[in-house]
Amino acid sequence: MSRRPRRAEAQEPAVNGLRPVITELTEDEAGGPERFVLQCPQCGEVGRHRYLLLARRSFEEHADEVHPAVESPLDQIRTLVDLAEATPGTWECQLGAETYRVHEIGPGRYEVEVCSHRVVIDAELGSLDDARIVIGAHAQLVGSALATAAAIQLRHGAPAGAVPRE
Numbered sequence: 585m586s587r588r589p590r591r592a593e594a595q596e597p598a599v600n601g602l603r604p605v606i607t608e609l610t611e612d613e614a615g616g617p618e619r620f621v622l623q624c625p626q627c628g629e630v631g632r633h634r635y636l637l638l639a640r641r642s643f644e645e646h647a648d649e650v651h652p653a654v655e656s657p658l659d660q661i662r663t664l665v666d667l668a669e670a671t672p673g674t675w676e677c678q679l680g681a682e683t684y685r686v687h688e689i690g691p692g693r694y695e696v697e698v699c700s701h702r703v704v705i706d707a708e709l710g711s712l713d714d715a716r717i718v719i720g721a722h723a724q725l726v727g728s729a730l731a732t733a734a735a736i737q738l739r740h741g742a743p744a745g746a747v748p749r750e
Contacts, residue, residue: 596643600651602626604643607621620635624646626651627650630646665723665725717731717734
């Protein structure tokens, strides 16, 4: 089945850095009402649609769900607050003039020390990601909205038996 490009001179708008390819089938090739074939540059054919506008909207949804442009809140904080293991059970992070040290004080329990002030931040920490959120907020690298979103994401991860979509 041969396809011809809809218009060679007009490119579809990019979504999340990806530019879809939408081709129009001839009446003989279509074999039904779906005349427009939508292709993702990374996934291949995504679907067929009756109208061009539907194909464009479908690609926008596909790109947002399968190829998100923005990292999750927790991934953003992991990037900003890079903890490196100094010794077993101790991690350090240098942010500006401050050095933060995370100590594992028991199974699933951590504390954050601000080395220059010789103080411990009072917070209940059950993981290194909790420590990253606290450090990012204390160092004023992340706003309260991002810290809250990351904490919600951390608490509401996928259940153990969840099957990923795709």
